[in-house]
Amino acid sequence: MAENKTRPTxxxxxxFVAGLSARRRDEAERLIEVMTEISGEPPVLWEPSIIGFGKVHYRYESGRTGEMPASSFSPRKASLTIYLPEGFDRYADxxxxxxxxRTSVSCLYLNNLDDANPGTLRELLTRSWWHHQKPERKPTTVAEYVATIPEAARPHxxxxxxxxxxxxxxxxxxxGYGILGYRMPDSKGRAYISGWRDHVAIYxxxxxxxxxxELAPFQQGKGTLWFALTEPLPAELIRRTLRALLGGGVG
Incomplete structure (x- = not known):
């Protein structure tokens, strides 16, 4: 049976990051910050050149078993490769x-990190991370999710x-999707909010x-509104935004 080459070191x-090209070094540092924030785990270098967070056990139909990072990436010269062991079927949205x-079975390829919408990528990494956690680790109530909000983001x-x-x-x-959601009893509209190390967000x-x-200054890509912790929240604009999302009208 072939030996598993992906092992923690x-x-x-x-x-390792210091030895990368300037662009890949910057991208790696940014991804490490995001993945550490999401997982609460320190980065570990796995062979041959993978930066991973946490670990999961796997078992193939052939009977082969082993361990791999629950969340990981490799800053390769040709492309920045992010690994999602569960694949991408559940993440079409x-x-x-x-x-x-580009994607393959369990790899997401980015020529440049800035090619990806940062809010959407963060949501993808968050959902993937929680997919691999044992049931007792996943927030199952609103209170449990709120308890995971970073202290710096708690006031906002x-x-x-x-x-x-x-x-x-x-x-x-x-x-919903591992974050806090809102819905009206008789409406299909949904709104989601989340808190991170340097911002809070609405989706x-x-x-x-x-x-x-009015929302343009806060827009990140097509689907996310970011509000920096260094600035006060635009309260009335947020109220109107949530009403629009949940079918309550803008006014």
Whole structure:
């Protein structure tokens, strides 16, 4: 039986990253920051040149078993390769708005990290990470998800929840895609919010001409609104945005 070549090492990730080209080094540092934030795990260098976070066990139909990172990437010269062991069937909605990319069975190829919409890529990595966690590790209630919000983002995230309740007091809170979602009892509309190390976010962006110009400064790609923790939240604009998403009107 062939030996598994993908194994964790004791090599220093920083030394490995320092040896990359300037562009790949910058991309690797940015991805390490995002993946560390999502997983809560430190980066580990796996053979031959993979930076991984956490680990999962696998078993092929042939009977071969082993371990691989739960979330990982390789800053290759030809392309930046991000590995999703579970494949991409469940992520069609995200791939449609990710940006320029290629995929194989479990690999996402980016010529440049900036080719990908950052909010969509973060959502893809988040959903993939939680897909591999044991049930006891996954947030199963709103309270459990809220407990995972980084301390730095907590004031903005708490304010975002208050604004959601003010905008649409009848909307219920629920988990969706691993983050906090809102829906009205008699509406198909959905809105999602999340908190990260340096920003809070609202998904998706409402298709509303009245709001388009006002939301433009906060737009990341086609589907995400980012609000930096260094700036106060535009409260009234957020209320109107949530009303538009959940069918309550803009006004």
């Amino acid at each position: 004791d090599a220093d990730v920083g030394d 995200l791939l449609d708005r990710l940006g320029k990319h 995230f708490d304010e975002l929840r208050v604004l959601a309740r003010e905008a649409l007091p009848e909307a219920g809170e629920e988990l 998706p962006i409402p298709r509303d001409e009245e709001l388009a110009a």
